[in-house]
Amino acid sequence: xxxxxxxxxxxxxxxxxxxxxxxxxxxxxxxxxxxxxxxxxxxxxxxxxxxxxxxxxxxxxxxxxxxxxxxxxxxxx
Numbered sequence: 283x284x285x286x287x288x289x290x291x292x293x294x295x296x297x298x299x300x301x302x303x304x305x306x307x308x309x310x311x312x313x314x315x316x317x318x319x320x321x322x323x324x325x326x327x328x329x330x331x332x333x334x335x336x337x338x339x340x341x342x343x344x345x346x347x348x349x350x351x352x353x354x355x356x357x358x359x
Contacts, residue, residue, distance in 0.1 A: 331337060
């Protein structure tokens with residue numbers, strides 16, 4: 283078992299003190315009563331185009347083709 287010197291114990295105590303101060307500061311926030319509107323409506327791109335599964339399938343296929351072309355490289359003989 284190793285012996286801790288005074289400086290190591292003091293550093294550990296300061297570290298724990300600052301950790302407890304930070305957690306206390308996060309815990310005691312006032313109620314700001316912020317109203318957040320998550321309904322953005324439709325935009326010029328047609329709304330939720332990123333949630334369309336077809337976009338993800340086409341994106342995955344393009345990524346696979348790019349990786350295949352890069353992996354194949356210049357091995358032409």
